[in-house]
Amino acid sequence: MSETRPFDVIVVGGGATGAGVLRDLARRGLRSLLVERGDYGTGTTGRYHGLLHSGGRYAMRDSQAARECIVENRILRRIAPASIEATGGYFVATPDDPEDYVDGFPAACAAAGIECEEIPVLQALAREPALNPKIRRVFRVPDGSVEPWNLIEANLADARLHGSEAWSYHRVVGFERAGDRITAATIRDESSGTTSRISTRFVVSAAGAWAGGIAALAGVQLSMRPGKGVMLIYNQRMTDTVINRCHLSSDGDIMVPVHTVAILGTTDVRVADPDSNEITREEVAALIGEGEKLFPDLRRMRLLRAYAGVRPLYDPPDDVGVSENRKMSRAHSVIDHGERDGVDNFVSIVGGKLTTYRLMAEDTVNVVAARLGVTERCTTAGAVLPNQVQGKTYWLGHRLAEHEAQGGGDAALICECEFVTRPMLEAYLDEHWPCSIDDVRRGTRLGMGPCQGGFCTFRAAGLVSERGAGAETDAIVDYLRERFMGTRPIASGRQLQELWMVHGMYLGSLGLESLVDRGPASAAVEVPNARR
Amino acid sequence: MTIAELVREAALEQVGYSADECLKCNVCNTVCPVARVTDLFPGPKYVGPQAARFRMGHTLPAQAKGLPRLASPDRTVDWCSGCGCCTAACPAGVKVAEMNSQSRARMKAGKLPKLRDWGLGQTDLVGTVGVLFRPIANWALANRPIRRLLHITFGIHHSAPFPKFSRGTYQSAWKRRQKRLQKQFGITAEPGPGAAVVYFHGCSVNYYEPEVAEAMIAVLARNGYEVIVPPQVCCGLPLISNGIYGEARAHAHKNLEILAGYARRGYKILGTSSSCIHTIKAEYREMLDIHDDEATVVANATWDICEFLLDLHDQGKLDTGFGPLPQDLPYHAPCQLRSHGIGLPAMDLFALVPGLRARDIDHDCCGIAGTYGMKKEKYGIAMAVGAPLFEKVRASGATEAACDSETCRWQIQGATGVRTRHPVEILLAAYRAADAADAAEAARR
Numbered sequence: 001m002s003e004t005r006p007f008d009v010i011v012v013g014g015g016a017t018g019a020g021v022l023r024d025l026a027r028r029g030l031r032s033l034l035v036e037r038g039d040y041g042t043g044t045t046g047r048y049h050g051l052l053h054s055g056g057r058y059a060m061r062d063s064q065a066a067r068e069c070i071v072e073n074r075i076l077r078r079i080a081p082a083s084i085e086a087t088g089g090y091f092v093a094t095p096d097d098p099e100d101y102v103d104g105f106p107a108a109c110a111a112a113g114i115e116c117e118e119i120p121v122l123q124a125l126a127r128e129p130a131l132n133p134k135i136r137r138v139f140r141v142p143d144g145s146v147e148p149w150n151l152i153e154a155n156l157a158d159a160r161l162h163g164s165e166a167w168s169y170h171r172v173v174g175f176e177r178a179g180d181r182i183t184a185a186t187i188r189d190e191s192s193g194t195t196s197r198i199s200t201r202f203v204v205s206a207a208g209a210w211a212g213g214i215a216a217l218a219g220v221q222l223s224m225r226p227g228k229g230v231m232l233i234y235n236q237r238m239t240d241t242v243i244n245r246c247h248l249s250s251d252g253d254i255m256v257p258v259h260t261v262a263i264l265g266t267t268d269v270r271v272a273d274p275d276s277n278e279i280t281r282e283e284v285a286a287l288i289g290e291g292e293k294l295f296p297d298l299r300r301m302r303l304l305r306a307y308a309g310v311r312p313l314y315d316p317p318d319d320v321g322v323s324e325n326r327k328m329s330r331a332h333s334v335i336d337h338g339e340r341d342g343v344d345n346f347v348s349i350v351g352g353k354l355t356t357y358r359l360m361a362e363d364t365v366n367v368v369a370a371r372l373g374v375t376e377r378c379t380t381a382g383a384v385l386p387n388q389v390q391g392k393t394y395w396l397g398h399r400l401a402e403h404e405a406q407g408g409g410d411a412a413l414i415c416e417c418e419f420v421t422r423p424m425l426e427a428y429l430d431e432h433w434p435c436s437i438d439d440v441r442r443g444t445r446l447g448m449g450p451c452q453g454g455f456c457t458f459r460a461a462g463l464v465s466e467r468g469a470g471a472e473t474d475a476i477v478d479y480l481r482e483r484f485m486g487t488r489p490i491a492s493g494r495q496l497q498e499l500w501m502v503h504g505m506y507l508g509s510l511g512l513e514s515l516v517d518r519g520p521a522s523a524a525v526e527v528p529n530a531r532r
Numbered sequence: 533m534t535i536a537e538l539v540r541e542a543a544l545e546q547v548g549y550s551a552d553e554c555l556k557c558n559v560c561n562t563v564c565p566v567a568r569v570t571d572l573f574p575g576p577k578y579v580g581p582q583a584a585r586f587r588m589g590h591t592l593p594a595q596a597k598g599l600p601r602l603a604s605p606d607r608t609v610d611w612c613s614g615c616g617c618c619t620a621a622c623p624a625g626v627k628v629a630e631m632n633s634q635s636r637a638r639m640k641a642g643k644l645p646k647l648r649d650w651g652l653g654q655t656d657l658v659g660t661v662g663v664l665f666r667p668i669a670n671w672a673l674a675n676r677p678i679r680r681l682l683h684i685t686f687g688i689h690h691s692a693p694f695p696k697f698s699r700g701t702y703q704s705a706w707k708r709r710q711k712r713l714q715k716q717f718g719i720t721a722e723p724g725p726g727a728a729v730v731y732f733h734g735c736s737v738n739y740y741e742p743e744v745a746e747a748m749i750a751v752l753a754r755n756g757y758e759v760i761v762p763p764q765v766c767c768g769l770p771l772i773s774n775g776i777y778g779e780a781r782a783h784a785h786k787n788l789e790i791l792a793g794y795a796r797r798g799y800k801i802l803g804t805s806s807s808c809i810h811t812i813k814a815e816y817r818e819m820l821d822i823h824d825d826e827a828t829v830v831a832n833a834t835w836d837i838c839e840f841l842l843d844l845h846d847q848g849k850l851d852t853g854f855g856p857l858p859q860d861l862p863y864h865a866p867c868q869l870r871s872h873g874i875g876l877p878a879m880d881l882f883a884l885v886p887g888l889r890a891r892d893i894d895h896d897c898c899g900i901a902g903t904y905g906m907k908k909e910k911y912g913i914a915m916a917v918g919a920p921l922f923e924k925v926r927a928s929g930a931t932e933a934a935c936d937s938e939t940c941r942w943q944i945q946g947a948t949g950v951r952t953r954h955p956v957e958i959l960l961a962a963y964r965a966a967d968a969a970d971a972a973e974a975a976r977r
């Protein structure tokens with residue numbers, strides 16, 4: 001085990017929360033290190049719905065959460081416009097939604113400070129013609145959509161500018177304790193398998209649904225209640241506005257336009273293991289059934305894939321250590337393990353929303369700063385993040401428009417569906433090599449369109465092989481395995497045909513069959529089965 | 533139906549949704565005549581189903597009907613010639629060409645069209661004026677310096693093929709003819725749908741090629757059909773091709789109103805221009821998003837002339853007394869004709885003519901694509917697209933060629949110098965050859 005120089009604070013977890021915490025720490029002058037076991041945004045942050053909450057979904061039952069959402073919503077539009085599309089949102093009352101909920105909705109929004117305006121149903125239908133024509137009322141709120149990976153990158157970039165570091169593919173495997181303090185963390189480099197010991201003055205666990213495991217490494221008990229949510233990705237944006245059902249939030253009641261796609265969600269099932277993200281055909285069918293109440297023609301629209309994320313839920317009531325709980329929303333909890341468990345320099349931040357990640361980080365770092373005697377105040381709400389293009393939120397056509405502005409054409413296109421060009425991909429590889437094609441996907445949207453990697457994987461593999469000869473086959477197999485996994489639960493119609501075609505291209509035309517037979521990689525090209 | 537339901541229906545009929553059918557297979561790219569010759573056009577898949585996903589954003593609701601919802605963020609779609617080979621070839625049913633046309637319209641919506649593009653869409657105006665000042669107009673269009681001036685000022689390529697204006701419009705000729713017949717035979721009732729067909733002649737016949745109409749009327753008369761020529765306006769295709777949808781819709785509604793009356797009474801509507809006919813049959817609905825009853829009843833009643841004649845033959849009703857035409861005849865099936873999905877009826881009819889050595893050139897597109905190849909910046913592309921076709925026509929050594937669409941005929945004739953005729957003209961020649969043989973026989977006896 002090698003010994004690396006010490007850091008003021010070690011942050012565990014490279015989701016939105018961890019990235020926000022690292023940024024806040026760095027800006028307050030604490031030289032910190034973030035470690036993430038995989039690529040950034042491979043936990044819940046990369047598997048969430050994509051909604052920048054206006055707070056409307058909480059207005060009727062949790063006014064404080066609603067208020068936090070709208071405040072953070074406004075802050076994020078200002079500091080992270082490059083990650084946000086200001087789509088606006090509708091809450092629509094379908095014939096199935098209870099009268100009293102609908103009647104009370106505008107007042108509840110007003111009470112939480114959310115701009116909410118009722119608009120004529122016909123106006124809404126003219127703007128969003130795919131909506132159910134039977135809706136009775138429509139309220140407009142400032143919902144939006146957020147690109148998570150880009151947001152994490154921007155937070156990490158700001159932290160680096162302020163002297164901190166972030167390591168992906170590094171897993172915390174243990175802590176060293178001396179009495180009531182953690183003195184060092186043991187960290188394993190997941191690519192090389194080597195471990196190192198890093199001393200620190202403080203540890204923040206921002207491991208989301210995995211926070212229980214991290215606490216256990218420090219000898220502390222923390223029971224999370226992970227809740228799995230399934231989402232379906234549609235090939236095109238049948239809506240340009242976030243569409244919510246105007247009722248108490250439940251399954252399949254919201255469609256979020258994100259980049260080129262629209263995402264229907266979600267469900268909430270308690271799971272024992274935060275790594276479980278299996279999806280059944282029944283779950284898919286149930287979601288579509290609910291979604292049809294918003295968009296009656298949903299069954300005619302092409303589904304690209306299904307995915308699931310696990311909510312980092314935590315139930316604090318009988319938890320005495322949650323000192324700040326009363327002051328804070330139920331939506332997230334900063335758990336100070338000093339008071340609660342006698343580990344003085346360790347906090348966990350759990351629960352919450354992506355929309356409130358910055359506030360969560362602020363609340364967390366306030367505790368850390370107090371402990372470490374740092375008096376600097378939080379500046380993350382005022383300072384715009386790095387790499388924000390002209391301070392403008394993005395729009396759907398931007399990538400095509402930019403490509404066309406540079407001459408257009410398909411010669412340099414690696415991913416045709418999402419318009420990822422060779423220069424974009426090379427730039428990503430320059431910055432992140434060594435990395436997998438799946439990492440490239442998060443950074444660039446490679447392979448996220450209708451062919452789900454069919455036509456870009458072999459091209460990307462060509463570029464990968466230029467950097468590490470021999471890596472291309474594994475790269476192809478790994479990536480297609482990941483892409484196929486998400487298409488299996490929804491495979492039918494055109495998407496099933498697409499799978500068969502891609503299957504034929506790789507196994508037949510490119511002769512991958514002979515290669516994948518050699519090892520466990522064969523699972524990657526398992527034939528999609530419509531009946532599953 | 534409530535307004536709300538109407539709004540929704542319009543949305544789901546949007547061609548843009550057909551991007552959902554795309555399997556990314558690239559078949560459209562392999563058949564695109566334009567992408568094959570220029571890098572300026574990235575191909576139908578790129579500007580069609582791929583780019584469509586980036587155009588699903590919101591725009592002014594008033595413009596939503598029939599158009600993709602967001603101003604097209606791409607410009608390269610304007611290099612699409614609209615030939616429709618992609619749609620015809622797509623194994624999954626993506627309306628690629630239609631998508632491109634709508635995107636172009638979207639791109640141009642709300643902006644004043646280029647004078648040139650607007651002018652190319654005004655076939656009735658240009659035709660009427662041209663016919664009125666025929667000698668000057670024909671002289672001017674054949675005059676090199678004037679063509680160069682047009683090239684520079686309007687952007688119409690100096691070498692683009694232009695037909696000659698005819699003496700008076702076909703509509704007025706038809707009216708005169710009706711008056712004459714009336715004088716001769718007194719008031720005659722319009723023949724019923726069993727004995728007559730309705731003719732949509734289109735602009736080429738109206739202003740440039742009345743001989744095509746005469747040939748069709750003579751061929752139909754030979755087979756016991758009379759022809760009714762109702763008043764009509766340009767089908768609107770040149771407007772559609774130039775992204776001027778509003779005006780195109782106005783044309784469509786005018787024609788539909790007139791033609792629907794006939795279609796509902798059981799008349800068949802025939803045309804000699806495979807592109808006008810395709811516009812009425814398909815594009816009023818698919819591009820212009822006119823989904824009313826009129827559009828459907830007219831589309832269902834509309835036939836290409838050769839399709840109709842071949843159908844007569846299939847029923848054993850075609851007069852097959854064709855005389856011999858011992859000549860080579862290279863034939864080009866226009867893209868628009870292939871979009872009908874009716875095969876190549878002209879070739880089947882040519883096979884009935886003794887001695888005629890008709891050969892399908894089997895080249896996808898002559899390049900002109902309506903008004904595309906007339907434009908200064910696109911002329912070179914159009915000529916490159918058609919080059920193999922021109923080469924084969926020239927190499928055939930034939931003195932005549934055949935083709936069902938007018939602009940293609942002008943293009944082929946302009947590029948090769950080989951007289952290019954509509955198939956009905958050839959068929960009429962074959963009937964006349966029979967007459968001549970009969971007359972010679974009679975004289976001998």
Ligand SMILES: Cc1cc2nc3c(=O)[nH]c(=O)nc-3n(C[C@H](O)[C@H](O)[C@H](O)COP(=O)(O)OP(=O)(O)OC[C@H]3O[C@@H](n4cnc5c(N)ncnc54)[C@H](O)[C@@H]3O)c2cc1C
Binds near residue numbers: 013016170214
């Ligand atoms: C289905 C669903 C839909 C949602 N929709 C929305 C929405 O629309 N809007 C919204 O605002 N919020 C939404 N949320 C909530 C939001 O996604 C989460 O609250 C947020 O992403 C949590 O971020 P995080 O950084 O706290 O956790 P994560 O993103 O899960 O980050 C934790 C990280 O810790 C890492 N890690 C774990 N163990 C170790 C270890 N030993 N060493 C190093 N790293 C480790 C993990 O790999 C992971 O990357 C949704 C959640 C779900 C489940």
